[in-house]
Amino acid sequence: MFRRSTSEVIKLGCCNKLLHTSSTKCKNRREHPLLRTFKILRNDLQLNWRNKDEKKLLSPMNVIPQYTDIAIIGGGAVGSSIAYWLKEKTGRGLEVVVVEKDLTYRQNSTVLSVGGLRQQFSLPENIQMSLFGAEFLRTLKNRFGPDADVYFQPYGYLMLASEGNAQQLLDNSKMQKEFGAINVVLGKDALKERFPWLNVTDVEAGCLGLEKEGWFDPWSLLQLLRQGAANKGAYYVGGEVTEFSFTDQRDVLVDGVTQGTYQGIDELIFKLPSGEERSLKFAMCVLAAGAESGEVAKLCNIGTSRGILSIPLPVEKRKRYVYQYDCQVNPPILNTPMVIDYSGAYFRREGLGGRFIGGLSPLPEEEPNTNNLDVDYNFFDEKVWPLLANRVPAFNSIKVKSAWSGFYDYNTFDENGIIGPHPLFHNLFIATGFSGHGIQQAPAVGRAVAELILDGDFRTIDLTRLGFDRLIVDKPMYEVCII
Incomplete structure (x- = not known):
């Protein structure tokens, strides 16, 4: 299979600026270049204005992103960790937009979890991710300031x-x-x-x-990751993804797809709480929607079409x-x-x-x-x-x-996370299916996905075996005697 390099995909992406858009019905309307330039400059000034007392990033009023380098679907612990690590590694040189269905997080899996942290797994990948999670919690104050705390209780696990x-x-x-x-x-x-x-x-x-090993407050970790990402320039939008746009990409060659017939994804449609629909064009997209991931994947025809697309993302509530x-x-x-x-x-x-x-x-x-x-x-x-x-x-x-x-984002295939690129859509990455372990693995997963996108490969923990490809070759990654 041939894939474009990360840098090439980003170059082929959009202008990565935050612009106001009226609705998807108008998404194909051409905008005057001078007006577009003015909006870009205006919104850049708004995004970079900071409150001098609270040192917190102020979101621009009534501005909805229309273009971004990387769109992340899901703003829970995993999605926010990915946003944080992408911005940590690139600063303001990369635009990141997180689309979260419910920014109140009342029913979010992250905040309703027990918040456990352990290394007692049978798979090396899970052990290593948990070890990094422990190190991440230990160094919270270095990353997020002296008041950062998740109230970790270091009493261990007894299996x-x-x-x-x-x-x-x-x-x-x-x-x-x-x-x-x-x-x-x-x-x-x-x-x-x-x-x-x-x-x-x-x-x-x-x-x-x-x-x-022990347990901590999941809500506090989510807020640190989310605020940390926002402070570095990530943008959060409250909306539910309802559709993807497909475009002909004749220059992309994929095994099993007739040359010149490949259709890729480069835009998502999401519904605001008001019911209004907006569009967001992207160079890359990360699916980290937790328990909703399997249903969102179907919007890309994953699991509902032929060939590789006949294989579903096996994540259920x-x-x-x-x-x-x-x-x-x-x-x-x-x-x-x-x-x-x-x-x-x-x-x-x-x-x-x-x-x-x-x-x-x-x-x-x-x-x-x-x-x-x-x-x-x-x-x-x-x-x-x-x-x-x-x-x-x-x-x-x-x-x-x-x-x-x-709700667990339950992976019905083998109850372990699915992390990595989709084998057909060259610009779609997946991070879901953690089956109850997502909160403790979020720091490592965020770093790993950022490495895949920015470096083209895993640099710290090799999570290749947890990729989507194991679904294709039917090689589950089971934990043994572990819940």
Whole structure:
């Protein structure tokens, strides 16, 4: 397959300035060159004007982007991280526009996640991304200022194994340490001595993260990434992508496509909250729309056409519940780690009192409806509580205080992120399908996608095996004994 170089694609892109546009119905109307130049100069002045007291970038009033070098669909943690790293590497020499469906983030997967950080994976790529995530959190103040904080709780993860998967736990731990993770595998007696509140009758071993593991506030990380990108010149637009424009590109050669018949994408249409439609021409586009990514991909005919386009982006919405409950009688101690039972149930402390949060991924046949974010409390009583009470006898007396639900960008192919270029559209990059691990992998994914776009290859962590091509050759990247 032949692809244009990054620099060539950018040169073939648009003039990358922010202009006002009325609607897609007028998108083909020619604008007078002098008027266009005046608008470019005016909007550049607006974008570069800063509030001297708050040192925050001021968005131009009533200005909607019409042209950009790189359009990012999705402004959650992954999309904002990509925007941040692109601007970090290029400054104001590259125009980046982020199109986010809901800038309030009320239903965004990022802010509704548990916010865990761990290196306890079985794939080298996931281990390395998590290690970089830990380093990124450690250096937040250097990047974003002395007030930057995500309230990281460094109490680690405790992954429990039954007799049947204890050896895999040992093998995983060995590989994690080879990449720089710091953890220890404890046998049944050592677990009971260290965590006397834990029932280990049916547990063979547990792996405890000693450093660089814990949990943090996802909302705070999202705001730092988003503001960091905006301060460097990235532009955020509130709108829902509804369509892509296709153009004949006769000079592009693609395997399996008759020469001279290739159609590429260079423009997206999005709907503002008011209902008005706007267009945005781009040189490159990044699909990082989280749980919506599979549906957005269909707008590019991915999964709905022939040839390579017959292969869908296998990312779906999956609803997950998080329950908050109190344990007032002999609760686990303050330095309790995030505990992952081999049954799939998990829990961790929430604050300094006897409050905890926990949950469980449902079985495939029990997947809840994704039409809303309603919480099923019966699922806790019937499925979650028995597992928690078995593992921690003190949890027999717990009482649910509140709960919430959020959407996973669930990769139905192998439950791991899809990162890299699409094999047909030379200017479309994908970063989605993280299946619950996106918040901790966002810093590394953002850096990796920026490297692909700007350098043409992965420079730090080689994520080639997580590309779209594995869908074509049917080579899933499964995690082993990991939830």
